[in-house]
Amino acid sequence: MLLRDKVAVIYGAGGAIGGAVARAFAREGATLFLTGRRLAPVEEVAKDIVAAGGSAEAAEVDALDEQAIDRHLQSVTDTAGHLDISLNAVGVPDTELLGVPLVELEVERFSLPIAAYTRSYFLTARLAARRMVAGRSGVVMTVTSIPARTGTPLQGGYPPAMAAKEALTRDLSAELAPQGVRVVGLRPHGIPETATLREAFAPRAEALGVTWERWQESLAARTHPRRLSTLAELAEVAVFVASDRASGMTGTTVNLTMGSLDD
Ligand SMILES: NC(=O)c1ccc[n+]([C@@H]2O[C@H](COP(=O)([O-])OP(=O)(O)OC[C@H]3O[C@@H](n4cnc5c(N)ncnc54)[C@H](OP(=O)(O)O)[C@@H]3O)[C@@H](O)[C@H]2O)c1
Numbered sequence: 001m002l003l004r005d006k007v008a009v010i011y012g013a014g015g016a017i018g019g020a021v022a023r024a025f026a027r028e029g030a031t032l033f034l035t036g037r038r039l040a041p042v043e044e045v046a047k048d049i050v051a052a053g054g055s056a057e058a059a060e061v062d063a064l065d066e067q068a069i070d071r072h073l074q075s076v077t078d079t080a081g082h083l084d085i086s087l088n089a090v091g092v093p094d095t096e097l098l099g100v101p102l103v104e105l106e107v108e109r110f111s112l113p114i115a116a117y118t119r120s121y122f123l124t125a126r127l128a129a130r131r132m133v134a135g136r137s138g139v140v141m142t143v144t145s146i147p148a149r150t151g152t153p154l155q156g157g158y159p160p161a162m163a164a165k166e167a168l169t170r171d172l173s174a175e176l177a178p179q180g181v182r183v184v185g186l187r188p189h190g191i192p193e194t195a196t197l198r199e200a201f202a203p204r205a206e207a208l209g210v211t212w213e214r215w216q217e218s219l220a221a222r223t224h225p226r227r228l229s230t231l232a233e234l235a236e237v238a239v240f241v242a243s244d245r246a247s248g249m250t251g252t253t254v255n256l257t258m259g260s261l262d263d
Contacts, residue, residue, distance in 0.1 A: 001029035002243040008085035009033045009076055011063040011124050014041025016194035016231060017143055018089035024235035025242065026054030030085065033076045035061035063090045063120045069127050077131055085242045086128035088142040091196060092116045097156050099203030110157040117161040121168055125183070129176050136180030139242055140172060144187045144253055146261055154204045166253045173251030184241045185253030188234045189223065189260060192216055224259030 008025050012018040013034035019041075026032055026049040036042040039060040049056040061072045077083055097113050125140045132138030146152070147159035148166050166185055173183035190197040201208070201215055208215060220227050237254060240246055255263055 002239055002245065003085075004029035006030045006084040006242070007033070007076065007080040007082055008087065008242065009035065009073065009083065009124075009128065010087045010089060011035050011061070011069075011120070012088065012090035013045055013058075014038065015089055015091055016191070016196060017091075017188075017234065018087070019045045020231040020235045021087060021089065021238045022056065023049060023052075024232075024239050025085070026052070026056060028239050028243070030055075030242075031080055032056040033072070033080075034058050035063070035072060037062055063088065063124055064116060066123050066127070069123055073127050073131060082135055083128060083131045084138050086124055086132075086138070086140045087238070087242075088121050088124045090117075090120050094158070094196065094199045094203070097158055098200060099154050099207070100156060101154065102156070105156050113157040113161040114164060118164045118168065121165050125168070125172055129172070129181055132181045133176065133179040138180070139182045139184060139246075140176070141183075141238065141241060142169065142185050144185050146187070146189060146257055148187060148253070149261055154207055169253055170251050177250045182246070182250035184246070184249055184251075186234065186238060186241065186256060187253045187261075188256045189228055189258060190216075190219055191231055191234065192228050193231055219260075222260040223257065227258075229256060229258055 003025055008030045010018050010022050013022050014036035022032055022034055022045050034042045034046050034056055042058040046056040046058040059072055061068050092113050121142050128140055142165055144162040144165050147155055148162035169183050169185040176183055201212055
């Protein structure tokens with residue numbers, strides 16, 4: 001088991017990526033403290049993990065609220081004694097953000113994802129790191145996506161938000177790695193089994209001028225294996241990155257776009 005005796009906190013654990021990674025972390029022996037904006041989806045994931053013999057607790061934590069994050073982390077370290085892994089897999093609903101050309105986009109709508117994604121990643125990373133540096137050990141992780149690195153139409157402030165998160169990963173690492181804390185992001189391609197990908201397509205469907213099926217095919221055609229990746233594949237990489245086997249990895253975002261985006 002790669003994560004035996006590791007204590008992990010996941011933000012957005014009721015979501016597609018947060019939930020898949022939580023299950024994989026549990027399978028590898030981690031003790032999980034799962035959080036989300038709404039409790040019910042997080043409890044579902046925790047229940048599955050416990051039923052499978054793992055250890056998981058669910059809590060309602062708004063990952064934009066500094067006090068709520070801090071209170072929760074304090075309860076985690078009071079209970080578990082330490083903190084090894086922090087994963088921010090929070091997602092702002094795309095339907096509220098996408099589909100409007102930049103020249104027509106209101107500044108508030110443009111700024112919203114930039115403010116929300118960077119605030120949430122900054123707060124969760126900073127508050128976790130304060131606990132981790134005490135033990136000179138730990139890993140801070142998050143999730144970004146292809147628009148962090150390449151121009152894409154009709155995505156409003158989402159691409160700058162993703163680019164900012166990747167910059168923050170580098171900067172956090174530059175400050176924290178000397179104190180024993182690694183910082184690593186994951187950049188998956190669109191994952192068709194998640195509702196998120198369809199939500200990212202729907203507001204742009206008319207402008208893109210293709211069907212949902214044709215759009216997925218065109219994304220897949222740009223990858224080297226000519227297919228999109230799965231949640232399970234992402235979760236396996238997340239396990240490795242979170243484990244001590246990845247001790248040589250920090251200050252980077254792992255490119256999981258299967259060739260569609262060069263490093
Ligand atoms: N799915 C993909 O294909 C894909 C590919 C590349 C990158 N990504 C990125 O990966 C991240 C997660 O994607 P996903 O597909 O897992 O999204 P998702 O299924 O929509 O999950 C996002 C989760 O974040 C939670 N959340 C939102 N705001 C929150 C807040 N303030 N505090 C706490 N939790 C909050 C949501 O909880 P509620 O439901 O309770 O609001 C939800 O459970 C996003 O940044 C997305 O852009 C996704």
